[in-house]
Amino acid sequence: MKEKKISLIHLTPVFLSSIISSIMAWILERSNILAEVETPFSRSPTVEATFYNLIVFMSLIGFGSILLYILVKLRKIGILKLLFLSSLALSLLGIIEIYTLAFSTFLNFKLLPLEDFSILLASIVSLITVYIIATIENEYIIALLMLFYGSSAGSLFGVLLPMWTIILVAITLSLYDLYSVFKGPLKHLIELEKSRTSSNRQDTTLRRDSIFRGAVVPFKGLYLGIGDIIFYSMIVSAIFLKPQPSLLRLIAAVFALSIGAYTTFKLVEKRGALPALPLPLLLAILTYAISLFFKL
Numbered sequence: 001m002k003e004k005k006i007s008l009i010h011l012t013p014v015f016l017s018s019i020i021s022s023i024m025a026w027i028l029e030r031s032n033i034l035a036e037v038e039t040p041f042s043r044s045p046t047v048e049a050t051f052y053n054l055i056v057f058m059s060l061i062g063f064g065s066i067l068l069y070i071l072v073k074l075r076k077i078g079i080l081k082l083l084f085l086s087s088l089a090l091s092l093l094g095i096i097e098i099y100t101l102a103f104s105t106f107l108n109f110k111l112l113p114l115e116d117f118s119i120l121l122a123s124i125v126s127l128i129t130v131y132i133i134a135t136i137e138n139e140y141i142i143a144l145l146m147l148f149y150g151s152s153a154g155s156l157f158g159v160l161l162p163m164w165t166i167i168l169v170a171i172t173l174s175l176y177d178l179y180s181v182f183k184g185p186l187k188h189l190i191e192l193e194k195s196r197t198s199s200n201r202q203d204t205t206l207r208r209d210s211i212f213r214g215a216v217v218p219f220k221g222l223y224l225g226i227g228d229i230i231f232y233s234m235i236v237s238a239i240f241l242k243p244q245p246s247l248l249r250l251i252a253a254v255f256a257l258s259i260g261a262y263t264t265f266k267l268v269e270k271r272g273a274l275p276a277l278p279l280p281l282l283l284a285i286l287t288y289a290i291s292l293f294f295k296l
Helices: 008-031 047-073 077-106 114-135 139-160 163-182 185-195 226-241 247-271 278-293
Strands: 216-219 222-225
Touching (some): 008 139, 008 216, 047 077, 114 139, 139 216, 163 226
16 A cells, blocks of 8 residues: 555445445345345344354354465465455355346246256356356456445345344454454455565556455555455444434444444554454444434
């Protein structure tokens, strides 16, 4: 980020992911397709279910973080790249299948056998998407594909999980993000990537051999983690829909998230890599609380 200055244009990924995820979440909610999808999460709004969901969520993230840390320490570059891209392909497979069924139900589009078609379509689209992300040079195309992936995944969580689970997960992930960037696996991953970059290299484009292919949204010299996009989308879509859809709450949430993101990006301009979750998610949660108080 040393060669780039942050401006409002760098909020484009945040704004687009918020809009895309809101539309996706609304279609998921209207189709009611998730009622037929089995997940390891509980949909109950009870305290016990909330902490159970948090444990499941953080266990998955913890396992991934340990694996990432080991691979970084062993400098297994090829395995790291394969891990990011294969994870992207597998998750896209399920996400595209769910959204194909959701859109078909929402539009009352009857195509038999729909389930077989959705699996075939998901397989083809996920493979093509990952191939493009892994090989193409155009960062705008990479950014757009990663935004659709992150927004779709985030809206899925936003609809699926109860609001208290989402709030608790957002707070816990923000704390983990602080640790990961300053002391944890992400810090070591960034250092590993820097060690592979020529010291006299002036541009900030995402190299074809970069470890971060499939893990970040590159936009005008700024690399925003795909996890950040997923959880931005999760909180925005949940605020939009719960307890009932509200356009005013959506606008307020996007505005709060953008303020937090822009402030964080400006700090990145001066300090380098920083956690992108804490401030945006905190402001979004506070905005949600205020909007409920005023019954928006």
